[in-house]
Structures are given as C-alpha cells and as structure tokens.
Amino acid sequence: MITMDDIIREGHPTLRAVAKEVPIPPVAEDVELGKEMLQFLKNSQDPEKAEELHLRGGVGLAAPQLDISKRIIAVHVPSIDPEKPESGISTVMYNPKILSHSVQEACLGEGEGCLSVDREVPGYVVRAARITVSYFDAEGEKHKIRLKNYNAIVVQHEIDHINGIMFYDHIDEKNPLKLKDGVLVID
Ligand SMILES: O=CN(O)C[C@@H](CC1CCCC1)C(=O)N1NCCC[C@H]1C(=O)Nc1ccccn1
Ligand code: NI
Secondary structure, three states: OOOHHHOOOOOOHHHHOOOEOOOOOOOHHHHHHHHHHHHHHHHHOOHHHHHHHOOOOOOEEEHHHHOOOEOEEEEEEOOOOOOOHHHOEEEEEEEEEEEEEOOOEEEEOOOOOOOOOOOOOOOOOOEEOEEEEEEEOOOOOEEEEEEEHHHHHHHHHHHHHHOOOOHHHHOOOOOOOOOOOOOEEEO
16 A cells, blocks of 8 residues: 655656556556546545545545656546536546646645655646546546646646656746736636
8 A cells, every 4th residue: 555655756867767668558556556546546535545544635636756767647636526526536547648738827725745755845837727648547447538727737737747847947046926817827
C-alpha cells in the first residue's frame, strides 16, 4: 500500500527525468502499480484512512513521484455535483498524451501545490483550459477524452510530472500573481 514515505520530494533527480513509455497492454506489474496509485488517492481523500495513514489529500499521482520513471498517472477527482457524476474523473492512464489544447488558458485561483513539494509556492500556474488526451487503460484499450477546467488542470499537472516538469516551472518569478487578460481563474 502506498503511503507518504513512498513519495519522493523535490531535489530527487527522478522528478526531473523524462519518464519512459510502458508496453501496451500494460504488464501485470504496471497494472498493479496503477491500482495502488488510484487506491492511494482514494485513501488520501477518506478522512479516517488519511488520518490513520498520515496521508496528504491528493487528486493526482504520477509514477515518477514514487521513483518509478514510467509514463503512468492516476487521477481521482470527486465530482462536486452528485447529479453530474461525469464532472469528476477517476482513472489510471498509461502513456497519456495531450493531442490538442485550447488557446484559452486557465489556472487555479489558489495556485497549485504538489505532494512532492513540502513548501508553499505562491503564484498562478497558467495551463490550457481544455485538453484532448489519449491514453491506454489497464486492458490496453485506447481512449481519447476531452477535459476542461479542474479535471484538465489536474491531468496537465500529472503529465508534467512524467515530463520532469514541476508546477512552479510555470510561475512567473518576477510577478507570480500576474494574470494576462482572458485567463480563466478556477476556484
Ligand atoms: O502530482 C500530484 N500531486 O502532487 C498531488 C496534487 C495534484 C494537484 C495539485 C494541483 C492540481 C493537481 C494534489 O492533489 N495536491 N497538491 C498538494 C497538496 C494538496 C493536494 C490537493 O490538491 N488535494 C486535494 C484537492 C481537492 C480535493 C482533495 N484533495
Ligand atoms: Ni505533483
């Protein structure tokens, strides 16, 4: 079972490596890893389990954060609106790829954090507001999905990890809270 002790922190070189594609269909080891990554996120969002296991609540996790330089990410974003279950996303993506993205940009009003970064880094992380992502699932089936707003931000944060990019690489150092016109602020 994955706990915070398994998550490497900034400064570890694996966080800056470009992760390798995995064979499709995923081998048993990669299927198991994906399941554990998704379970970690679910545990981290369960008050009892999070307390018992000392987990920081997370909505995404990338294999490089476990010092495993493979292109595997997990996302577990609860849908805010129970009437619209599709507004959340819960899945493991193998070899995810952003096929296209909107010109329109977006950022989280609160900025971003990272389970591999034990400090606050203030500033807007401006990303594409909408993305089209292809990925393979545990069975080796290919998917092509369109994501927007918070789900799009989360998946972009995770795909950054498999490319060795950290969220603060996107923050304008001179003026971290600068916002160009038209950037959608997501709260
Ligand atoms: O690469 C993956 N990571 O580093 C885990 C990150 C991923 C998100 C950061 C911004 C977009 C994706 C993560 O989840 N967090 N960042 C640090 C502490 C907070 C936590 C978080 O946002 N938690 C959360 C949010 C809503 C509901 C429940 N929990
Ligand atoms: Ni992160």
